[in-house]
Amino acid sequence: MQRNQDLDKDKFQRRALQVKEAQARVTKYAKLLDAEFVPLSQSCGRYLVETVIAPHPFPAFNRSGMDGYALIAADIEGCSSDNIIWLQVVDNIPCGAVPSVEIRTGTSARIMTGAQVPGGADTVVMLEVTETRETDGITYVGIRKAQAAGRNITPLGFELGPDEPVLAAGTLISAGDIAVLAAFGVHTVKVHRRPKIGIFATGTELLEVHEPLQPGKIRNSNSPMLEALVREAGGEPVMLGAIVDDLELARSKVQMAMETYDFVITTGGVSVGDYDVMGDLVREQSTEMLFNKVTMRPGSVTTAAVRGGKLLLALSGNPGACFVGFHLFARPVIGLMQGSLYPYLPEWTATLGEDYSKVNNYTRFVRARLEIRGGALFAYPASIDESSVMVTIKDSNCLIIVPPEQRGLTAGAKVTVIKLPGEIEG
Structure with missing residues (x-):
């Protein structure tokens, strides 16, 4: 990597990089964070650490897709409205029940949607094409429409077989993924820790959001925006407020943040003005500058540096440039820290x-x-x-x-x- 002395020798030492190269430099320092277990109910929006393997087939039994009657298809060949075939009903199987008898020629079982199909049955006839009668205390079902074997039955392992992958490592867990994990009994999920992102703004002109406007001042809108963007990307923002244009104060604030948090993002102070303290700070020998100019508009003064192995991203104080810079550089880093398979926006x-x-x-x-x-x-x-x-x-x-x-x-x-x-x- 090019170190500070390899940059231009003027005060600001600016040498513009292409966006792709700048992205490659910052993502190199996106260290994958440790794993932790969270309850399934808290796993939405988190990234899986390990591929989840099916511990059993799904479904785990032959499952009825209809309310109707489970029977043998060969028993009802040739039936019609004019030639009703009658079968003895030997079982009643609601959801969650286990069949009590096996189906043999001439018999059937009343069954509900989602219930386990009894052994011997190879098709489920829907309720709407049947009728029932009782003779000498025995219930019979009349079938008036023939049906092939396999109809209205979801076979064991149809969706997934045992030991097949369910979800890949790096998956961003969604509601659908949670349904699948729940179906396989995964009640705690191994995910990467969310990165803690320190955020602060620089600028003597900044007011807090709740403060009334003053002549020459503006409210700090970038920090709340960055807080929301970090949450949206899966990180945990830590708001460190705004500081005046003071190099010593900025130095101590950055040092504290980089010792405490996984990644530090600042906004403001990276241009070429007399009070742009972040530009001065990243040129110090204790910091390894990655870049301080990118061939992009807006946000060409976007700056990145490393100190103690931790990444510092200094975004422009202009709101539009801050917004664009976050999506191009900060969001991929936050994703990679959590093991994202797709850290860049599409x-x-x-x-x-x-x-x-x-x-x-x-x-x-x-x-x-x-x-x-x-x-x-x-x-x-x-x-x-x-x-x-x-x-x-x-x-x-x-x-x-x-x-x-x-x-x-x-x-x-x-x-x-x-x-x-x-x-x-x-």
């Missing part, structure tokens, strides 16, 4: 819904809105996409990737988008 192809005329020398990640129109996917760029603009973040569910060689795009062009978490209007 890239899709969409049709551009409106012209986009802005030209850049760097790759631009344009906040945009995905919509489904006539079964096709369209991306509509935000009306205002400046780095400092915050309001359009809430309306964005994707980022349009505009390469530097594109000198403007016209509506109808095919574009690559990064799908952000959230719904799509249809």
Whole structure:
């Protein structure tokens, strides 16, 4: 890896990296976290440590798919409405019960949906094509429609056989996965620990959210946004507040955070101004800088460094750049720390819904809105996409990737988008 002395010799030592290279540098330090056991009810949104193997076949018995009668298909060959075949009913099998007798030629069993099919039976006839009668205290069922063997029975092991993989290591557990785990009796789940992420902002101009506005000040909106984004990515955010533009204070805060938490994210103080303390901090000899400029808009000043094996990601104080930088660099790291199989957000192809005329020398990640129109996917760029603009973040569910060689795009062009978490209007 290139160390600090390999960077340019000017004050800010900025040498721009391509986004992919910058991502590779930060994800190298995404250390897989320890495992822990959690109750099944608390496992949704967690990542499996080990592949779960089926301890038994599923279903564990031949299961009825209908309310009706279990019988032998050969016994009802040739039956019809005009030629009803009558079979003796020898058992009644509700769900959860074990059949008491085996079915033989000329007999049947009343059975409920989901119940265990008795031995000897090879088909279940639905209730609607039957009728019953009682003669000398014996119940008979009349079948008026022939049916092949195997109908309305889910055979033992149809879904999974014993020792087959149920869920792969690295799976992000969803509601459906929980249903499967519960079906196999997995009541505690081995998952990776959620990373604890220290978050703080820098800037003398920042006010807390609850404080009234003051001349020249702004409320700290980036920290609450990062808190939500970390939770969305599966991490545990730890809010460390905001600090004024003071290098010593920032140094002590960063040192404490990096000794305490798995990953530290800051916002603000990474530009080239006189009070951009994070830029100064990552140039110190105690810190190994990974990069401090990326060929992207917004957020070209995004900075990453390592201290004591822990990763520090310094995002721009501009809300739009902070938002984009998190998704490109922080989210993959948080996912990899938990063993995610798919740490990066998916890239899709969409049709551009409106012209986009802005030209850049760097790759631009344009906040945009995905919509489904006539079964096709369209991306509509935000009306205002400046780095400092915050309001359009809430309306964005994707980022349009505009390469530097594109000198403007016209509506109808095919574009690559990064799908952000959230719904799509249809």
